[in-house]
Amino acid sequence: MEMDPGTSTSELRIFVGTWNVAGRSPVGSLAVDLDEWLNLKDDAADMYVLGFQEIVPLRARNVIGAEDPTEARNWNQLIGKALNEKFGCPWLTPIVNPISSENYHYVQVSEPEPEITREQSRTLHEKPRSVSKYKLMASKKMVGVFITVWMKSELVKKYDISNVKVCSVACGIMGYLGNKGSVSVSMTIEGTSFCFVVAHLASGEKKGDEGRRNHQVAEIFKRTSFPRSPSNDDIPHPLTILGHDRIFWFGDLNYRLYLEDNSARQLIRKLDWRALQEFDQLRMEREYGGAFQGWMEGALEFAPTYKYSSSNCNRYSGGLPSRSGEKQRTPAWCDRIMWYGKGVTQLSYFRSESKFSDHRPVSALFATQVDVLQSTNPRMVSIHTVLPIIPTLKEIVQRDRDEEASSTLLSMILKDIEESPTGNASCIDIDDSGCS
Secondary structure: OOOOOOEEEEEEEEEEEEEEOOOOOOOHHHHHHHHHHHOOOOOOOOEEEEEEEOOOOOOHHHHHOOOOOHHHHHHHHHHHHHHHHOOOOOOOOOOOOOOOOOEEEOOEEOOOOOOOOHHHHHHHHHOOOOOOOEEEEEEEEEOOEEEEEEEEHHHHHHOOEEEEEEEEEEOOHHHOOOOOEEEEEEEEEOOEEEEEEEEEOOOOOOOOHHHHHHHHHHHHHHHOOOOOOHHHOOOOOOOOHHHOOEEEEEEEOOOOEOOOHHHHHHHHHOOOHHHHHOOEHHHHHHHHOOOOOOOEOOOOOOOOOEOEOOOOOOOEOOOOOOOOOOOOOOOEOOEEEEEEOOOEEEEEEEEOOOOOOOOOOEEEEEEEEEEEEOOOOOOOEEOOOOOOOOOOHHHHHHHHHHOOOOOHHHHHOOOOOOOOOOOOEEEEEOOOOOOO
16 A cells, blocks of 8 residues: 555554464463563553464364354453553453354444543543553454454554454365364554454475465465445455555464474574574475465574473473374474565564463564554544543442442443354454355
8 A cells, every 4th residue: 555645654563473272271370471472561562463273172062063252252351461450450341242252343433532521631630540551452263263453542542443354264174164274353554454364274294284284375365355344335445365555474384394303303402493494394385486475474583382292391292212192293383473565574573481382372573654644534433432421439339339230340341342153254344244
């Protein structure tokens, strides 16, 4: 997208992370690992885009049965607490919905900011409202693949954010089951469109397995779509992955090493990542046009992230001497983050050391340019940023007494989660339109 004379640019820092959690449910003690993975400091990112694989075990009932939102809800709750409580902010973003909580969508309405009386303004300065530092913008689950997108609340108010849509593509067993595939989020921030794709591709280190992965990549490109709905048909937005200005593709891509196991382990012991990269399948596929030709990835200056022997272990599975019942796997950089499009600079690329699963989490921090529209039209504002008349402490206590059936937290939760259908290829926007 070329910059219009009526635009300016603004920098946005985006943290992108991927983690295969091996079918394990999040537990409270994982908060320490999350804090390390998200690298939460005073200069925290403007957006956190996190992709997970195997948030449920890939058993038959999970693959072919109805979607269970429980684990998506649990991960969102833990992430929300990690992002907000770190900065002393309450966790108020919606985390529960008894009908459909595997999909969350940010909703905007065109509504002018209300006038604030002098008395209200004085009250706001004397007693600031409790507002979450980060807001959940979108979330989507397909079997074990899961994406969740968070943004600073102050930027949600500052920027015009539109066309938040999600799509899932199942391309696992028989080419159409959700044990493998992708979930994606499309969104437009001011005049710049973003697409975030989380994928879990075919496993295997036999010769030819990389071809199966390449085929699934092609299927995801082909079948991912973000169709227009009747309510926003006049608002242009990208319909496909490659139609976006800035694209991030990440996940357990499962590309392995073209190298014998013992030789790979020798290079790992020497910490010779440059030599090891020469045998990396994904690098070769990008170079020779098998997949992701023209895409960018930072240098792999960390140890392979897969496969560790077991949870709470820092030893790669297999090797010599072999151990009874242990899978023989050549270590590899299965967990990757790539990007496509101009105006993106990678600031860091690293792995974390959580022993929660047989994969190590990987993350990257990006600085990207956003084209800020100069418009005289009323700002699109979140329906949740309209300032209400602030109740007194006495009124709050009385209200909580009147609502004994509901917890105080649930009474404050903003109910902006919408129900959406799911299927082999499921695309949903803020108007709850399905794929055609």
